Amino acid sequence: MSKLKSEVVEKIKSLSVQYPTKEAALLPALYAVQHEYGWLSRDNMDQVAGLLEVPPVRVYGVATFYTMYHKKSVGKHLIQVCTNISCMINDAEDIVAYLKERLSVQVGQTTEDNLFTLIEVECLGNCGAAPVMKIDEIFYEKLTKEKIDQILEYYRKNG
Amino acid sequence: MDKRNQKTEFGMEKILLSRIDIENSHKLEVYEAHGGYQAIRKVLGKVAPEDLINIVKQSGLRGRGGAGFPTGLKWSFIPKESEKPKYLCCNADEGEPGTFKDRVLMCKDPHMLIEGMILCSYAIGIQLSFIYIRGEFQQEADTLDAAVAEAYKKGYLGKNILGSGFNHDIIVQRGAGAYVCGEETALIESVEGHRGNPRLKPPFPALVGVFNCPTVINNVETLSSVPFIVCNGADAYRAFGTEKSPGTKLFSISGNVQKPGVYELPLGTPLKNLIYDKAGGLLAGRRLKGVIPGGSSSPILLPDEIEGLTLDYESIAGAGSMLGSGAVIVIDDRWSIPKIAWRLAVFYAHESCGQCTPCREGTAWTRDIFKRICNGGGEPQDLDLILDIQDNIMGKTLCPLGDAAAMPAIAFVKKFKDEFLNLMKNN
Secondary structure, eight states, rough: OOOHHHHHHHHHHHHTTSSSSSSSGGGHHHHHHHHHHOOOOHHHHHHHHHTTOHHHHHHHHHHSSSSOSSSSSOOOOEEEEEOOOHTTTHHHHHHHHHHHHHTTOOOTTTTSSSEEEEESSSSOOOOGOOOOOTTEEEEEOSHHHHHHHHHHHHHHHHH | OOOGGGGHHOOOSSSSSTTSSSSSTHHHHHHHHTTTTTHHHHHHTOOOOHHHHHHHHTTTOOOOOTTTHHHHHHHTTSSSSSSOEEEEEEEEESSSSTOOHHHHHHHHOHHHHHHHHHHHHHHHSEEEEEEETTOOOHHHHHHHHHHHHHHHHTSBBBSSGGGGOOBBEEEEEOOOOGGGGGGHHHHHHTTSOOOOOOOOOOSSSSTTTTTGGGGEEEEHHHHHHHHHHHHHHHHEEEEEEEESSSSSEEEEEESOSSSSSEEEEEEEEEHHIIIIIIISOOOOOOEEEEOOOOOOOOOOGGGSHHHHHOESHHHHHHSOOTTTTOOEEEEETTSOHHHHHHHHHHHHHOOOOOSSSHHHHHHHHHHHHHHHHTOOOHHHHHHHHHHHHHHTTOOOOOSSSHHHHHHHHHHHHHHHHHHHHHHSTTT
16 A cells, blocks of 8 residues: 655644544544545555554545545546525525536536536525535635636636 | 613614624624723723622523523533533534524624623633524634634733633534434534434433533523623613513524614514514515414414514414514515425425434425425325324434424424325325
8 A cells, every 4th residue: 555645644743642542643643644645545544544643434434424534536626516495496406406517517416627526405595695616625615607617617727 | 662672763782783784893892992802801800700600690691593492501511529520512513494694793793703602611611612694604613713812812812811811612513414413412412523413312412411521501692692791780680671582692683674684682672573563575566375383394484473562482383383483584475385395394304314214204204295295296195194204203202303404394384284285296
């Protein structure tokens, strides 16, 4: 198995001494791995288990419980569209349909060029600006088809 | 309207949102320039911790996360003498659909929250606290981290704060996408690095919380209300709101209104003022179909049920629903209630942690039956079946997620029965 990069290992070690128990650093440790590699491979999860001195099954359990940890690789940019109630009654379904059409993917799939993965998510906590989506860590609010065209063009241009 | 609420009609003084329109309101120097960090100067090393708890008790402040439990009373449940360390967890896992108020506080006035947390920790004797923020709020977590760093630099966090001998540290901890972690015992599990499976209560977190130590868990808005109370006194806080629901509260209003957003209002303000005055009412030509008054878990109210209703814990409970997190979702006549019921059932089935059978199985069955009805394959007896399933969820699970899923489902089916029946294949 390939070893975690030393800076990731150092990050996890420094996280683990912040808390009363090493295990409490598990969620941020998994974020550190995902930030570096884009997703959580079994090999990498096993190494996190070793660093935090917990059984590997604890790490798999946490990784699979929380939706924000990716258990398989995703595209360069993750598009998360909220379809919960406040967005739904502001036409979020049309937004999802339009994104599917423009990206030529179904929900849960990655574009052929590996640039985008499209997913539907539960309430993102920004209901006043519905309909909303996030691309990576950035919120895009009060979406329209025109806005989506501009946003996708921006990412396609900038990679 | 009683006298205390008249202030509100003529541009009242705001408690929680007083600084948000100021440029760089998230910065420490702006907070200080507008009255910030005066509360800790007033009390640290000068006021006995017990007296501080009493001030909060007298203010009548109630938990703003949804349950409305009296904050001072909650603080007093933490043992004064404890061999183990005590902890504070600030619940910033804002995930109840329709709720987006805490995000405003964390982005625009993070130091007010930090000061509230220092006050709470001083009152209880806590050295380490956590802000547990939902994972999706990465930028918001970054804002908090920067504010915490500023507070350390200025000596408001760390060792011997303001020369009082009191030490306090704050760690910003991100969740990773799980609605159930807003439930306090699931939050505790998550802070410990576990799956967010709620715990059986008792023991309550006040005695056995995070790392098996006494723990107080308060919502962002609750803690953010404390500096005002400490600076201005309990009576100044009680000048707003009603006798049983004192103070102001943030209301997130979304859905089919002209001006959705977060508004600060005294508790006891008429719901229709929020919808029609603050949020500008419905879109032109639309008719009101229903209002969900306190987040997606609160039962929907019909237009005639909101007549005369005021935004306080007692009034909304009296109408058979809940003030909850203060998330008002307005639905107009374009939208199908069965479809909304299905969408919310999808949410609860997805978010059920799976630990308790009634919730795990019941939310999934409810979702599937709503789907069947929406797709034209339902039978009239499906409605009774849905109600029977909810009856088997309500009160039969470790945490309130089961009830949160069942209560709205019951209200949708009972109050919009004809709309469901119209979708049935044999109708």
